[in-house]
Amino acid sequence: MAKTPVAVLGATGMVGQRFVQLLVDHPWFELKALTASKRSAGKRYEEAAKWFLRPPMPEEIKDTEVLPTSEKSVEGADIVFSALPTSTAKDVEPKMAEAGHLVASNASSYRMEPDVPLLIPEVNPDHLALLDEQKDRRDWDGAIVTNPNCTTIILVLALKPLFDDxxxxxxxxxxxxALSGAGYGGVKSMEIQDNLIPYIGKEEWKTENETLKILGKLxxxxxxxxxxxxSSSCHRVPVLDGHTEAVFLELEKKANPKQASKSLSDFVARPQELGMPTAPEQPIIVDERNDRPQPRSARFAGSIPGMAIVVGRIRKDPVLKNGLKFIVSGNNVIRGAAGASVLNAELIKSEGFLE
Amino acid sequence: MAKTPVAVLGATGMVGQRFVQLLVDHPWFELKALTASKRSAGKRYEEAAKWFLRPPMPEEIKDTEVLPTSEKSVEGADIVFSALPTSTAKDVEPKMAEAGHLVASNASSYRMEPDVPLLIPEVNPDHLALLDEQKDRRDWDGAIVTNPNCTTIILVLALKPLFDDxxxxxxxxxxxxALSGAGYGGVKSMEIQDNLIPYIGKEEWKTENETLKILGKLxxxxxxxxxxxxSSSCHRVPVLDGHTEAVFLELEKKANPKQASKSLSDFVARPQELGMPTAPEQPIIVDERNDRPQPRSARFAGSIPGMAIVVGRIRKDPVLKNGLKFIVSGNNVIRGAAGASVLNAELIKSEGFLE
Amino acid sequence: MAKTPVAVLGATGMVGQRFVQLLVDHPWFELKALTASKRSAGKRYEEAAKWFLRPPMPEEIKDTEVLPTSEKSVEGADIVFSALPTSTAKDVEPKMAEAGHLVASNASSYRMEPDVPLLIPEVNPDHLALLDEQKDRRDWDGAIVTNPNCTTIILVLALKPLFDDxxxxxxxxxxxxALSGAGYGGVKSMEIQDNLIPYIGKEEWKTENETLKILGKLxxxxxxxxxxxxSSSCHRVPVLDGHTEAVFLELEKKANPKQASKSLSDFVARPQELGMPTAPEQPIIVDERNDRPQPRSARFAGSIPGMAIVVGRIRKDPVLKNGLKFIVSGNNVIRGAAGASVLNAELIKSEGFLE
Amino acid sequence: MAKTPVAVLGATGMVGQRFVQLLVDHPWFELKALTASKRSAGKRYEEAAKWFLRPPMPEEIKDTEVLPTSEKSVEGADIVFSALPTSTAKDVEPKMAEAGHLVASNASSYRMEPDVPLLIPEVNPDHLALLDEQKDRRDWDGAIVTNPNCTTIILVLALKPLFDDxxxxxxxxxxxxALSGAGYGGVKSMEIQDNLIPYIGKEEWKTENETLKILGKLxxxxxxxxxxxxSSSCHRVPVLDGHTEAVFLELEKKANPKQASKSLSDFVARPQELGMPTAPEQPIIVDERNDRPQPRSARFAGSIPGMAIVVGRIRKDPVLKNGLKFIVSGNNVIRGAAGASVLNAELIKSEGFLE
Known part of the structure; x- marks a missing residue:
C-alpha cells in the first residue's frame, strides 16, 4: 500500500507537535508539509517549534521548512490534519475541503454541522457516511471530518460500551x-499554582452537546x-497532561459494577478489527486498584501510548435509578486531540473514503 | 462573663494547631491544657508541635507543657476540644464525657450515634437538644457534640439556604x-506531584450519610x-488548603440562579444572631466572577478568616428537574474542622448548655 | 504631620497591587491617583485590576478611576511610585522628575545611573545625598530614587551586617x-509544572553589579x-512568592556561624531608628531550625509582613578562606519591590528631602 | 556469552523498581531473585511493590515471589544489586560479599572504605582494581562495589572531562x-507544596567528600x-525526578565556554568503548538553549533514557580565577542510583572481575 501524502496545519503548537510525532514514522501516511502562522513560516521546523515532548524532536523533521497556512502549501497532500485555532479553522478548512483535501480537524468550528462527521472511530464509525452527503451538498471534492473536544472523547469512549450494553x-x-488542554500558554503559573480554576470556557457546552451527536443514530x-x-462541570487542575472525569450514570437497565467492568474491558471496535496502526489493542483499560485512575500514569496508557483510556472505581450510585459511578482518565492531547484525528484519518483510509 | 476553661486534645497536629490558634485569644474561652500522644507529652508546646501555620506560633503558648491525653490532664476544663484520631477518640471521648466534660469533637467516632448532635451551628442549632437525651441515656455528667466531616460541612452549609427556600x-x-485534609503526613509528595488521587477513604460514605442527619428533623x-x-465522588488534588466541590442539585421547587444566589448571600442564622465570636458575619459569600471560587483565595474568606465559604458559577442544570449547578469552596481545616468545633462550643455556651 | 499626596504608576499589575495595599492606609502618605496603560484607563480600579492578593481589594479603592500614565494624571502628587515596565519607565520617569515629582521607582531603567540612588534604607541611606547632585546636574525640580532588583535586595540586606562586621x-x-518575580503572566504553567527553569533574563547581571553600587561608598x-x-546563578522554581538564595561567602576576617548569626540578628539601621512605618522591627530574622528558611513561611516574615528576610543554615564553608555559607529567603514583591519603594519614600520624607 | 544470574535486594522501593526495570530484559544479566523486607516477603512482586514507573510493571516479573533479604535468597546469583537502606546494607552487604557474591551497591554504608571502589564507570574505571585488595584484606570470596550518591554522580560526571582537560x-x-531522591515517602506533600526545603541530611557532606575519592588517583x-x-549547598524542590545543580568552577587552566562545551560533548570513556549495554552513547549532552537544562526534559536524556546528563548555560564566572559556571541536570534514580549500579556491574563483567 503506497503511503498517503499528508500535511499538518498549525504544526508548531502543542497539538501540532503531537501530530508530527504520530505521523513522522506512520506506516500509512507520509508527512509532506507543515504549516503555521506567518510568524513561523519560512523557518526550519526546529527553529519554529519550541518542542516540549519527550522523546526529543525527530531528526528527520528538524530541517523541514514551515510553510504559511494556505492551500498552496498543502498541494499534493490527500489528507490535511488541522490543529488550527477555531477562528482560523473556520476560514481555512472549507477552502481546503473545496480544493479536494480530506481535512481531519481537531478544531471545533464544524463539529456540530449536520453533514460533518463528529467521529470517534471506536464509537460511531458509520457516521463517516456523512462525508458523501457533505461533498454532495457543498459541492466539494474533499471533505471535513472532525474529532470531538478532548473531554468529550474521553467521556464518550467510556460511555460507549455501557450505552450499547x-x-x-x-x-x-x-x-x-490538565494544563495542556488550554494550550502551551493558556494557563499562567500564577493562576494555578497551589490552586484550581473551576471554569473552562465553552467546555461544558461541548461535552453536553457533542456527546449527543456522537452517540446519535445515522x-x-x-x-x-x-x-x-x-450535565457537566469543568475544572482545571495543576496536572500537565491527562483529563480525569468523575461520572455518575443513570442506566436504562441495571448493571452491577462487575458487569460494567466487563463491558468496558471487553470493548473492542472497528479500529481494533481493522488493525489500524494508531488504534490501541484495548481502548478501555479497567484498573481495579482502589485509588485509580490517576492522570500521571493513565496519560500514556495503552499499547499505543496515550490512546487507551483508564477507568476505575466503578461503583453503585446510591441516588440514580440503575445508577453507576466511575472515574475515567485519558490523555487529552493524544487520544483527545492529535491521536483522535489520526485515528479518524486511518478509518477514512481503511474504509476506502480516500479513493 | 467569666471565661470558660478549655483544653485541646491532640494539640500538636494540623487540626490541633488550628484549635490553638483560634483559642489562644478567644474572648469566651481560656486555654488551660494541651494534650498529645506519649511521644510529645512532657515537652514544651514549641518543641512538640512542628508549627506550620501563619502567623507564627503565639508566644504565650510556646512554653506550655504538653500533657498526655488523659482525664487527669484536662481536669478543670469545662470544654474539651478533640482533634484526636478516630481510634483514640473512640476510647477517650466517652471517658471525658462521663467525667463531666463537654467534648467538642472533630473526630468521626460518634458522629452518627443517635443521641450525639452532629452540628453545624448555622444549620441545625436545635439538634443541641440531643445533649440532654445523651446525658440521661448514658448517665454522663458531660456530653459529646461533634462536627461533621470537612467536606460535608462545606457542602451542607451551602445546601442549607436552598434546602429551606x-x-x-x-x-x-x-x-x-486539599492535601491538609489528610493530615500533615497523609499524602506523600511522590503520590500527588503532577497528579491527582481520585479516592479518599470513607469520604464518600460520610458526605452521603452525615448530610441526612444534619438536615434531619429533631x-x-x-x-x-x-x-x-x-451521591458523591471524592478526589484529592495538589492544593494545600481549601476543599472545592462541584454540586448538581435537583430542587423541589424551581429556582433560577439569581434566586439561588440571593438565598445564599442573604443567609444568616443563629450564630450570626447571637454574635458568636467565631461566626463570620456572612457565612456564605457568592462570588459572581466566572472562574470562581478558587481555593487559594477562598480558603481565608470571611470576616473570620476561613469561616465563610464561597459559592460561584450558579447555573441551571440541563438534566435534573428544577436543576441547579454550582461550585463551593471552603477552608477544610478551619470551617471544616477546628473552627467548626469552636463554633459548636460557642453555641453550647450561648444556649446555656454549660450550666 | 500632614499626609504627603502620592500616586502609583502601573497600579494594576502585581507590584502595583502591592503598592496599593501598602499605601491605602499608610500613616504618612495619601493615595491620590492610580495610573495604568491605556487599556485600563477610564475603568474603575476594581474592573481594571484582577486582584490576586489576600486580603481582598480594599473597599475604599474599588471605585477609584484608573488614569492613563501621564504627567497630568499625577499632578499634585509629591511622590510618584513607579511599578512601570522598564521600557515605559525609561520614558516616563524623567518627565515626572523634571516636573517636580519625587519618583520612587521599582524599574531597572535608571538604577545604575551615577547620580541616581540605588537604595535600601537599611543599607545605604546616605546615598540619598545623590538626589541633590541629580537635581543640579539634570536641572530637575524632582528626582528619581530606585530600589534594587528583588533578588539583589534580599541578598544585600543579608550581606550588609557581615560586610560591616x-x-x-x-x-x-x-x-x-518565585513565579511572581516574573509578573503575573510571566511564567506559563506548562513551563514550570514539575520542572524548574535555570535562567532568568538579566538577573545574574543585576545581582552581580547592583550589589557593588549599593555597598559602595559615597x-x-x-x-x-x-x-x-x-557571581550568581539564577533559577526559577514553582513557588508563588519568596525568593530563596544559597550564599557562599569569603570574608575578610574570620567569623564563625555563631558570630555571623549574632551580627545578622542584631542588625538594625536607620529605618528602625527613625521608626519608619514600613520598616520591620527586626529586618533580618535568623531561623535556627536545620531545614529553614523556606519560602512558604518566610514570605510574610517580620513585624511588617513580608518586609523582614529570614536567614538560616549558617555554616562554615570548607573551601573559601574565612568561608561561610547560608540560605536567605524573602518576599520578592514586598521587601523586593513595592515595600522597598515605599521604604525609600519613607526615608526620603524622614530625612527632609521632600521639602 | 551466557547470562550472569543476578538478584536485587530491596526490590520493592523506588530504586529497587528501577533495578527491576533495567534488569528484566538485560542482555548480559538474568534476574533470578528479588528480596525485600519481611513485610513483603512471600508475596508476589505485583502485590508487594506499588509500581510507580512508566511503562507498567513488566508482565514476566509480576508473579515472582519476593524473598526475605538473606544469603539464602540470593544463592546462585553472581551479582547482587543492593537498593537497601543504609543501616540494613551495613549488616547485609558484607555477609553477601563474604559468601562470594559481587555486591553492586547503591547504599552509602561502604562508599568511603579505602578498599571499596566508589565507581562511575566513565570516570574512574581503574578503581575497580581495589576489588582484589578488598578480597585479600577481608578474606572474602566476593566483594562490594559502590556507586556514589546521586547528586555526586551527576556532578562528577560533568566535572570529569573538565578535570582531565x-x-x-x-x-x-x-x-x-527531586522528590524521588528522598524515597517514595520521604517528602510529605504538605512540606513541599508551593515551597522548597533548603536542607537534605548528609547530602552536602557526601558531595563534598565522595567527589575527592572518585576523582582520586589509584x-x-x-x-x-x-x-x-x-563546597555544596543542597535543596529540595517540587520536581518528581531529576536533580539540577548550579556549578561554579575554578580551573587550573583557562578555558572559555566553547572549549568547555566541546570537552563535555566529546567526552566518551570506557563504557562507551566497551559498548556496555546500559552506557549511553554520549554520556554528557550539552544543550545550547539559553534556559536549559530543565529536569522535566533532562530526566530521560540519552540513548539509554536517564543515563545521560545534560549540561547548559556554560559561561564565564566573573569571580573565580579561570572561572566557569554551568548548570547540569540528570536523572537521580537512573544515572544517580539503579542505572549507576548496573553500569558498575557491566564494567565488572566486561573487565573480567567476575571470573
Missing part, C-alpha cells in the same frame, strides 16, 4: 482537566441525537 | 480536596434523617 | 526564585563601587 | 533536587583523594 439515560460529569444521511442527557 | 431532592457532589429527641439523597 | 571579599549566590557626590566580587 | 581547583555546587592499591575542593 445497558443503555444510558442521564450522565453527570465533573472534570479535573438515518437518511442525518444524525439524530442520542436520547441521553448530559 | 426551595427544597432539595437529590444532590450529586464531586470534590477536589422530633421526640430523635433526628429523623432528611429525605434528601446524596 | 567582617568584610566580604567574594560572594557566590545561587537562587531559587564620596564627592559619587558612589565608588564596593570592592566585593559577586 | 583543564584541571579543577575548586567547585561550588548549589543543588535543586596508587599502590590505594586511592589518594583528588586535590580538588568542593
Amino acid at each position: 445497558f443503555g444510558i439515560k442521564r450522565a453527570f460529569v465533573s472534570t479535573m482537566q 438515518e437518511d444521511n442525518k444524525v439524530s441525537p442520542a436520547k441521553i442527557k448530559v | 426551595f427544597g432539595i431532592k437529590r444532590a450529586f457532589v464531586s470534590t477536589m480536596q 422530633e421526640d429527641n430523635k433526628v429523623s434523617p432528611a429525605k434528601i439523597k446524596v | 567582617f568584610g566580604i571579599k567574594r560572594a557566590f549566590v545561587s537562587t531559587m526564585q 564620596e564627592d557626590n559619587k558612589v565608588s563601587p564596593a570592592k566585593i566580587k559577586v | 583543564f584541571g579543577i581547583k575548586r567547585a561550588f555546587v548549589s543543588t535543586m533536587q 596508587e599502590d592499591n590505594k586511592v589518594s583523594p583528588a586535590k580538588i575542593k568542593v
Whole structure:
C-alpha cells in the first residue's frame, strides 16, 4: 500500500507537535508539509517549534521548512490534519475541503454541522457516511471530518460500551482537566499554582452537546441525537497532561459494577478489527486498584501510548435509578486531540473514503 | 462573663494547631491544657508541635507543657476540644464525657450515634437538644457534640439556604480536596506531584450519610434523617488548603440562579444572631466572577478568616428537574474542622448548655 | 504631620497591587491617583485590576478611576511610585522628575545611573545625598530614587551586617526564585509544572553589579563601587512568592556561624531608628531550625509582613578562606519591590528631602 | 556469552523498581531473585511493590515471589544489586560479599572504605582494581562495589572531562533536587507544596567528600583523594525526578565556554568503548538553549533514557580565577542510583572481575 501524502496545519503548537510525532514514522501516511502562522513560516521546523515532548524532536523533521497556512502549501497532500485555532479553522478548512483535501480537524468550528462527521472511530464509525452527503451538498471534492473536544472523547469512549450494553439515560460529569488542554500558554503559573480554576470556557457546552451527536443514530444521511442527557462541570487542575472525569450514570437497565467492568474491558471496535496502526489493542483499560485512575500514569496508557483510556472505581450510585459511578482518565492531547484525528484519518483510509 | 476553661486534645497536629490558634485569644474561652500522644507529652508546646501555620506560633503558648491525653490532664476544663484520631477518640471521648466534660469533637467516632448532635451551628442549632437525651441515656455528667466531616460541612452549609427556600431532592457532589485534609503526613509528595488521587477513604460514605442527619428533623429527641439523597465522588488534588466541590442539585421547587444566589448571600442564622465570636458575619459569600471560587483565595474568606465559604458559577442544570449547578469552596481545616468545633462550643455556651 | 499626596504608576499589575495595599492606609502618605496603560484607563480600579492578593481589594479603592500614565494624571502628587515596565519607565520617569515629582521607582531603567540612588534604607541611606547632585546636574525640580532588583535586595540586606562586621571579599549566590518575580503572566504553567527553569533574563547581571553600587561608598557626590566580587546563578522554581538564595561567602576576617548569626540578628539601621512605618522591627530574622528558611513561611516574615528576610543554615564553608555559607529567603514583591519603594519614600520624607 | 544470574535486594522501593526495570530484559544479566523486607516477603512482586514507573510493571516479573533479604535468597546469583537502606546494607552487604557474591551497591554504608571502589564507570574505571585488595584484606570470596550518591554522580560526571582537560581547583555546587531522591515517602506533600526545603541530611557532606575519592588517583592499591575542593549547598524542590545543580568552577587552566562545551560533548570513556549495554552513547549532552537544562526534559536524556546528563548555560564566572559556571541536570534514580549500579556491574563483567 503506497503511503498517503499528508500535511499538518498549525504544526508548531502543542497539538501540532503531537501530530508530527504520530505521523513522522506512520506506516500509512507520509508527512509532506507543515504549516503555521506567518510568524513561523519560512523557518526550519526546529527553529519554529519550541518542542516540549519527550522523546526529543525527530531528526528527520528538524530541517523541514514551515510553510504559511494556505492551500498552496498543502498541494499534493490527500489528507490535511488541522490543529488550527477555531477562528482560523473556520476560514481555512472549507477552502481546503473545496480544493479536494480530506481535512481531519481537531478544531471545533464544524463539529456540530449536520453533514460533518463528529467521529470517534471506536464509537460511531458509520457516521463517516456523512462525508458523501457533505461533498454532495457543498459541492466539494474533499471533505471535513472532525474529532470531538478532548473531554468529550474521553467521556464518550467510556460511555460507549455501557450505552450499547445497558443503555444510558442521564450522565453527570465533573472534570479535573490538565494544563495542556488550554494550550502551551493558556494557563499562567500564577493562576494555578497551589490552586484550581473551576471554569473552562465553552467546555461544558461541548461535552453536553457533542456527546449527543456522537452517540446519535445515522438515518437518511442525518444524525439524530442520542436520547441521553448530559450535565457537566469543568475544572482545571495543576496536572500537565491527562483529563480525569468523575461520572455518575443513570442506566436504562441495571448493571452491577462487575458487569460494567466487563463491558468496558471487553470493548473492542472497528479500529481494533481493522488493525489500524494508531488504534490501541484495548481502548478501555479497567484498573481495579482502589485509588485509580490517576492522570500521571493513565496519560500514556495503552499499547499505543496515550490512546487507551483508564477507568476505575466503578461503583453503585446510591441516588440514580440503575445508577453507576466511575472515574475515567485519558490523555487529552493524544487520544483527545492529535491521536483522535489520526485515528479518524486511518478509518477514512481503511474504509476506502480516500479513493 | 467569666471565661470558660478549655483544653485541646491532640494539640500538636494540623487540626490541633488550628484549635490553638483560634483559642489562644478567644474572648469566651481560656486555654488551660494541651494534650498529645506519649511521644510529645512532657515537652514544651514549641518543641512538640512542628508549627506550620501563619502567623507564627503565639508566644504565650510556646512554653506550655504538653500533657498526655488523659482525664487527669484536662481536669478543670469545662470544654474539651478533640482533634484526636478516630481510634483514640473512640476510647477517650466517652471517658471525658462521663467525667463531666463537654467534648467538642472533630473526630468521626460518634458522629452518627443517635443521641450525639452532629452540628453545624448555622444549620441545625436545635439538634443541641440531643445533649440532654445523651446525658440521661448514658448517665454522663458531660456530653459529646461533634462536627461533621470537612467536606460535608462545606457542602451542607451551602445546601442549607436552598434546602429551606426551595427544597432539595437529590444532590450529586464531586470534590477536589486539599492535601491538609489528610493530615500533615497523609499524602506523600511522590503520590500527588503532577497528579491527582481520585479516592479518599470513607469520604464518600460520610458526605452521603452525615448530610441526612444534619438536615434531619429533631422530633421526640430523635433526628429523623432528611429525605434528601446524596451521591458523591471524592478526589484529592495538589492544593494545600481549601476543599472545592462541584454540586448538581435537583430542587423541589424551581429556582433560577439569581434566586439561588440571593438565598445564599442573604443567609444568616443563629450564630450570626447571637454574635458568636467565631461566626463570620456572612457565612456564605457568592462570588459572581466566572472562574470562581478558587481555593487559594477562598480558603481565608470571611470576616473570620476561613469561616465563610464561597459559592460561584450558579447555573441551571440541563438534566435534573428544577436543576441547579454550582461550585463551593471552603477552608477544610478551619470551617471544616477546628473552627467548626469552636463554633459548636460557642453555641453550647450561648444556649446555656454549660450550666 | 500632614499626609504627603502620592500616586502609583502601573497600579494594576502585581507590584502595583502591592503598592496599593501598602499605601491605602499608610500613616504618612495619601493615595491620590492610580495610573495604568491605556487599556485600563477610564475603568474603575476594581474592573481594571484582577486582584490576586489576600486580603481582598480594599473597599475604599474599588471605585477609584484608573488614569492613563501621564504627567497630568499625577499632578499634585509629591511622590510618584513607579511599578512601570522598564521600557515605559525609561520614558516616563524623567518627565515626572523634571516636573517636580519625587519618583520612587521599582524599574531597572535608571538604577545604575551615577547620580541616581540605588537604595535600601537599611543599607545605604546616605546615598540619598545623590538626589541633590541629580537635581543640579539634570536641572530637575524632582528626582528619581530606585530600589534594587528583588533578588539583589534580599541578598544585600543579608550581606550588609557581615560586610560591616567582617568584610566580604567574594560572594557566590545561587537562587531559587518565585513565579511572581516574573509578573503575573510571566511564567506559563506548562513551563514550570514539575520542572524548574535555570535562567532568568538579566538577573545574574543585576545581582552581580547592583550589589557593588549599593555597598559602595559615597564620596564627592559619587558612589565608588564596593570592592566585593559577586557571581550568581539564577533559577526559577514553582513557588508563588519568596525568593530563596544559597550564599557562599569569603570574608575578610574570620567569623564563625555563631558570630555571623549574632551580627545578622542584631542588625538594625536607620529605618528602625527613625521608626519608619514600613520598616520591620527586626529586618533580618535568623531561623535556627536545620531545614529553614523556606519560602512558604518566610514570605510574610517580620513585624511588617513580608518586609523582614529570614536567614538560616549558617555554616562554615570548607573551601573559601574565612568561608561561610547560608540560605536567605524573602518576599520578592514586598521587601523586593513595592515595600522597598515605599521604604525609600519613607526615608526620603524622614530625612527632609521632600521639602 | 551466557547470562550472569543476578538478584536485587530491596526490590520493592523506588530504586529497587528501577533495578527491576533495567534488569528484566538485560542482555548480559538474568534476574533470578528479588528480596525485600519481611513485610513483603512471600508475596508476589505485583502485590508487594506499588509500581510507580512508566511503562507498567513488566508482565514476566509480576508473579515472582519476593524473598526475605538473606544469603539464602540470593544463592546462585553472581551479582547482587543492593537498593537497601543504609543501616540494613551495613549488616547485609558484607555477609553477601563474604559468601562470594559481587555486591553492586547503591547504599552509602561502604562508599568511603579505602578498599571499596566508589565507581562511575566513565570516570574512574581503574578503581575497580581495589576489588582484589578488598578480597585479600577481608578474606572474602566476593566483594562490594559502590556507586556514589546521586547528586555526586551527576556532578562528577560533568566535572570529569573538565578535570582531565583543564584541571579543577575548586567547585561550588548549589543543588535543586527531586522528590524521588528522598524515597517514595520521604517528602510529605504538605512540606513541599508551593515551597522548597533548603536542607537534605548528609547530602552536602557526601558531595563534598565522595567527589575527592572518585576523582582520586589509584596508587599502590590505594586511592589518594583528588586535590580538588568542593563546597555544596543542597535543596529540595517540587520536581518528581531529576536533580539540577548550579556549578561554579575554578580551573587550573583557562578555558572559555566553547572549549568547555566541546570537552563535555566529546567526552566518551570506557563504557562507551566497551559498548556496555546500559552506557549511553554520549554520556554528557550539552544543550545550547539559553534556559536549559530543565529536569522535566533532562530526566530521560540519552540513548539509554536517564543515563545521560545534560549540561547548559556554560559561561564565564566573573569571580573565580579561570572561572566557569554551568548548570547540569540528570536523572537521580537512573544515572544517580539503579542505572549507576548496573553500569558498575557491566564494567565488572566486561573487565573480567567476575571470573
